Amino acid sequence: NAGVTQTPKFRVLKTGQSMTLLCAQDMNHEYMYWYRQDPGMGLRLIHYSVGEGTTAKGEVPDGYNVSRLKKQNFLLGLESAAPSQTSVYFCASSVGGYNEQFFGPGTRLTVL
């Protein structure tokens, strides 16, 4: 099993460009999450999903959109990238809301 995978691993964008980050998990987990990690800070939740077809806002949702069309995939979109969105993005999944979350390797995004 690959666990949680993220595509791409690195990306550089110019201000105003758009992109989509893909997260895939092969553990049949119901719950999926997107976090961002900034220097000197812990992870902050952007959006999450408690099942296929559902999404909900986390702590820092502004500037991001998500979709969960298939149970195994959770997409994070940036419609108009800003330098403040330069960060490392982590996707995670869990069996249920009370279980440990398994994380992907992260995507390092730089917005110039």
Added chain:
Amino acid sequence: AQKITQTQPGMFVQEKEAVTLDCTYDTSDPSYGLFWYKQPSSGEMIFLIYQGSYDQQNATEGRYSLNFQKARKSANLVISASQLGDSAMYFCAMRVNDYKLSFGAGTTVTVRA
């Protein structure tokens, strides 16, 4: 709002010694879970240990143990017999009923040979 505080930005420990990483939390909800994750320099987040608020005993997983003091709202991680591979950033996190994890700022541990 839930809050996790890790007051130690960085720590040094001698190989084979034990180290305690502090974590305090703040919540008014009686049902919650506490997690510790390890982030090595390669960047991935690795789950280490979990403690539920109603668990009667402190959690242990191999060389990791969680010193859970509910009245003090603390959930310190103890790593025994430190190894060079334990050098990493360690995050404490709390989950309350809405399934989301709130993370502390992390503590960097450096193990010296």
